[in-house]
Amino acid sequence: MRAISALLTLVCLTGSLFAAPAKAVKPATPELMYLGVWPHTILVIDANQEKIVDKIDLPTDIARTLLLSPDCKKIIASTLRDNSILVIDLASKQILNRFSLDSGGIFTRLSGLTIDPGGKLLYAVGTDITKKTDRFEVGEPKLVVIDLDAKKITRSAEFGKEDALTSPRTNMKVSPDGKFLYMFRQSIFIYDTSTLKMVKKIELSKAEAPETSSLSLSPVEDPNAPEGKVVGIFNSSDPYVHQRIFGIAEIDLATQNYEMTPIGPSATSIQPMLMSPDRKYGYTVAVNGTHGNRVTEFWVFDLKTKKIISKKEFIGRTRLNFGITADGNKLLIYNAGYQVEVYDAKTLDLRSTIDLNGDTVSNLLVMPMMHH
Amino acid sequence: MKHLRAINRKAARIAEQTSAEQNDIVAMQQQQPPPQQPHVPMGCSIVFSPGWEVDSAGGTAGLCQPVERDIFDCYVTCFWPAQVPDHLNNYPDWTTKCAVATKDWRNIDIVFP
Numbered sequence: 001m002r003a004i005s006a007l008l009t010l011v012c013l014t015g016s017l018f019a020a021p022a023k024a025v026k027p028a029t030p031e032l033m034y035l036g037v038w039p040h041t042i043l044v045i046d047a048n049q050e051k052i053v054d055k056i057d058l059p060t061d062i063a064r065t066l067l068l069s070p071d072c073k074k075i076i077a078s079t080l081r082d083n084s085i086l087v088i089d090l091a092s093k094q095i096l097n098r099f100s101l102d103s104g105g106i107f108t109r110l111s112g113l114t115i116d117p118g119g120k121l122l123y124a125v126g127t128d129i130t131k132k133t134d135r136f137e138v139g140e141p142k143l144v145v146i147d148l149d150a151k152k153i154t155r156s157a158e159f160g161k162e163d164a165l166t167s168p169r170t171n172m173k174v175s176p177d178g179k180f181l182y183m184f185r186q187s188i189f190i191y192d193t194s195t196l197k198m199v200k201k202i203e204l205s206k207a208e209a210p211e212t213s214s215l216s217l218s219p220v221e222d223p224n225a226p227e228g229k230v231v232g233i234f235n236s237s238d239p240y241v242h243q244r245i246f247g248i249a250e251i252d253l254a255t256q257n258y259e260m261t262p263i264g265p266s267a268t269s270i271q272p273m274l275m276s277p278d279r280k281y282g283y284t285v286a287v288n289g290t291h292g293n294r295v296t297e298f299w300v301f302d303l304k305t306k307k308i309i310s311k312k313e314f315i316g317r318t319r320l321n322f323g324i325t326a327d328g329n330k331l332l333i334y335n336a337g338y339q340v341e342v343y344d345a346k347t348l349d350l351r352s353t354i355d356l357n358g359d360t361v362s363n364l365l366v367m368p369m370m371h372h
Numbered sequence: 373m374k375h376l377r378a379i380n381r382k383a384a385r386i387a388e389q390t391s392a393e394q395n396d397i398v399a400m401q402q403q404q405p406p407p408q409q410p411h412v413p414m415g416c417s418i419v420f421s422p423g424w425e426v427d428s429a430g431g432t433a434g435l436c437q438p439v440e441r442d443i444f445d446c447y448v449t450c451f452w453p454a455q456v457p458d459h460l461n462n463y464p465d466w467t468t469k470c471a472v473a474t475k476d477w478r479n480i481d482i483v484f485p
Binding site (some may be wrong): 036039061062080128250288293294317318319337356357358359360361 | 384427428429431433434435436437441442443445448459460464466467470471472473474475
């Protein structure tokens with residue numbers, strides 16, 4: 001009887017042993033990410049498999065900026081040499097729309113590209129470069145509206161004295177109703193999208209707490225953010241002893257209210273903060289020191305208490321961009337090279353390195369979880 | 373203003389006050405003195421020594437490792453005209469055969485301007 005019982009137990013155990021791998025081999029839903037690489041290619045990377053699964057060849061030049069359409073079914077890419085806009089269907093990998101902004105010896109370079117919630121208009125800062133017989137003449141940067149159906153710049157407006165650009169590199173975001181364009185610089189400039197005139201300026205440098213003499217904010221496109229809310233890391237210094245500090249800023253774009261929580265002394269440079277999908281944890285890369293004395297660290301924040309809960313040093317490349325997968329489980333280091341380094345968001349250990357077979361040329365576009 | 377010199381006590385006090393306003397007098401701060409910078413004129417874009425790249429400290433520790441890792445940004449983002457061909461106007465295809473500069477820099481075209 002004991003022998004039969006032992007045999008039954010063995011059979012059950014064997015069965016469960018064989019059943020376990022069947023559960024494990026169930027294919028995980030792909031978590032797709034898109035990244036432009038040299039030459040003329042957008043790679044499709046599966047974050048679950050941590051490898052390249054497809055690629056999209058571009059007919060003209062390298063993609064410098066990748067945007068996701070509001071319905072998450074298309075990519076809008078701006079290319080470098082011919083200043084083109086390409087609309088790529090993600091299901092078929094076909095180019096649906098393509099046009100250049102250059103005409104008659106005038107080249108229009110774009111920066112700060114962003115898309116309207118309707119998905120038909122793009123907003124950018126455009127700079128005209130006119131080819132003369134003996135030189136190129138660089139014009140003043142303008143706020144431009146690109147109509148994807150009309151395939152051209154349909155409206156533009158020059159910046160005034162109050163909102164003059166100090167650098168063409170800027171972040172922009174359109175309000176959920178499409179009526180206002182937010183430009184994030186030293187302050188937040190708000191434009192009426194119908195007139196392209198500045199209607200309001202949120203002077204972050206006049207924030208009352210903490211008292212600041214200068215302040216900068218680095219918001220990122222976050223698919224999980226509540227509508228009209230921006231959360232990012234700010235760096236500031238007080239007007240008395242000029243101590244540089246950093247913290248977390250939360251801004252309501254609808255009411256223009258903001259809250260700033262100082263956290264600690266600022267590092268030499270801090271990457272924009274990226275958040276887990278449940279928005280409980282924030283991650284960034286802080287660099288302390290310069291040149292050969294650089295120390296690169298991951299910092300993890302508890303966003304409820306606004307405190308750093310974990311830090312880990314890693315071998316960071318000299319110039320890097322920071323990304324996070326849609327499920328928030330993996331941190332990504334890319335740019336200045338041909339590899340994406342994948343780190344575990346919990347342990348902050350290196351998991352793998354994805355070889356792109358091409359130098360990185362664009363931002364990393366991560367498909368939000370709800371669209372996988 | 374270096375050519376003007378206070379010649380009486382009142383003018384000297386004005387000069388002293390002006391000087392104090394210009395100087396950043398701060399208390400209890402623990403800032404390090406700014407490190408001495410090398411005399412590299414205007415960063416990489418105005419350094420006309422082909423093949424010579426230094427960081428802002430005059431060394432190579434702040435450069436990408438290996439240095440070929442950064443070649444894309446030398447002619448696209450930074451636009452480093454002295455050392456590399458011009459991708460936008462004159463030599464658009466000079467690195468077409470070289471997707472990964474770190475691995476296959478030997479495939480980069482030689483350009484004779």
